[in-house]
Amino acid sequence: MSIRRVRNIIFLKDVSILSLTAFGGPQGHFGMFLDLLVGKRGYLTEEDLIELYALCQILPGPTSTQTITALGYKIGGPNLAYLTLLVWMFPAFCIMTTLAILVTTAQDLNFSLDFIRFIEPIAVGIVAYSSYRISIKVVNTKVGVGLMILSAFASFIFKSPYAFPILILFGGLATTWKYKKQPIEEKERIKVKWANLILWVSVLVFAAVLGGVTQYQPIKLFENFYRNGSLIFGGGQVLVPLLYTEFVEFKQYLTSQEFVSGYGFVQAIPGPVFSFSAYVGAISARDLGMAGQLLGAGMAAIGVFLPGTFLIFFVIRFWEQLKKYRIVKASLEGIVAVSAGMVIAAAFLLFMPMEQKPINFILLFATVGMMHFTKIPTPLIIVGGLVFGIVIA
Known part of the structure; x- marks a missing residue:
């Protein structure tokens, strides 16, 4: 060997x-x-x-x-x-798919899911604290703050999945004029190999056409998640507003409680936060039976992970030359600010449908407090809420 x-x-x-x-x-x-x-x-x-x-x-x-x-x-x-x-995403994918099937099976059997009700306010607290941390860590200019606030309002008001790419593009363009403030570096001629970019675009177009022609839900799920995976800047927190808007508000494949509980679950397991897509995909395909749920989870996970893989393969070949261009560096300020605004909007979008009970407010603020003032790992907070729910139930 x-x-x-x-x-x-x-x-x-x-x-x-x-x-x-x-x-x-x-x-x-x-x-x-x-x-x-x-x-x-x-x-x-x-x-x-x-x-x-x-x-x-x-x-x-x-x-x-x-x-x-x-x-x-x-x-x-x-x-x-x-x-x-595959190795990195597989354990989290299996766990989230299993949880989705258990949730839908319990509902089919009229088994009460009351024991997971405290996961919702805890998950909202996690998103709220994430929005706070992101905003103070990555947004540190007046222009950035303005774009963040504008993005938060726009994301909350225009509850359409098509608004997010427009906001991201606008954010990037809005700060390109600041390129002169970036340091000048000696540049080399960029040598670009286009294969992975062509592959990324080809899969996007093919999936959209095939989904539109067949109207087969697993293919449509692949297209939905592939498109979202192509637009998300900033990691798993930014995934939340896009998926919530599309699958809860727009298409109503999931209830708000199902969605937020799933997001709480993914915070308690190891591996990539994007494995949340398997949970959403499986529940979205519940009408197709267990086999359909497994297929929906697989299509969603593959769809959301592939774009980033194609793009990193494309960019890493010429990154050394590209990063020396000041206009590229300047646009990142706006992109990051808009992404931060989306996370703030997600916290409000998830809060609105939550049952307005004192215990939910207590758990929400307690979660924020624990994350800010203690070093208690997030998974333990989620598990604690689950145990509390089981005891009360």
Whole structure:
């Protein structure tokens, strides 16, 4: 067995360990990547990982998934990268799909889901605190604050999935005029290989046409999630307003409680937050039976993870040259601010349909307080709410 093959196997083993132990979203995942992939294994330097992570943050798609997939690409090429993606997402995908099937089965059997009712206010509290942290961490200019507030109002008022790409594009264009404030760097001629970008666009168009012609729900789910996965800047928190608007408000495939409870569940498991898509896809396909739910979960997960993978494969080849252009750096300020505004809107969108009971307000504010003033891991907060619900029920 060649040294290269052994190295690839060891890397996939490390990825599987991370998929079962990495909690806390991209920020939490980054710390574990740093410990295992840099400190213990030495696959790359700390500076290389930070730069790779920064690149993935400015691309649409799941940040931690793109980071670890791109590392697989650098180590062993496309084949290892796709295996890395599968190993990384598989445990969380299985857990969220199983939870979705259990939820729908319980409803079919008229089994009370009252024990999960406290997950909803806790999940709203998590989104609210996430919006606070994102806003104070990444938005630090007057223009950025203005764009964030505008984006929050627009996202809340225009409850259409088609409003989000327009807002993101507007945000990027709104700050390009500040490019002169960026430092000038010596630039090289950009050499672009277009294959992965063409593949990304081709799959998007093909899925939209095939879904429109067949009207087969699993294919339509793939198209829906592929489109959303192509538009999301900022990780799993930004996924929430897009999916809530499309699948709860617009298409009404899920109830608000089902959606928010699922988002609470995904906070309590390891792996990528984007695995929430499997839960939404499975419940959206509940009318097709258990086999249809499994297919819906698979189509949703593949759809939401693929765009970011194609895009990171495309960009990583010429990133060194592209990042030296000031107009690119300047546009990121607006994109990040608009994404932060979407998360703020998500907190309000999730809060509005929540049952207005004192216990729900107490749990919501208690969640925010614990996340801000203590070091209690988010999964433990979710599990605590679940146990409390079981005891009360």
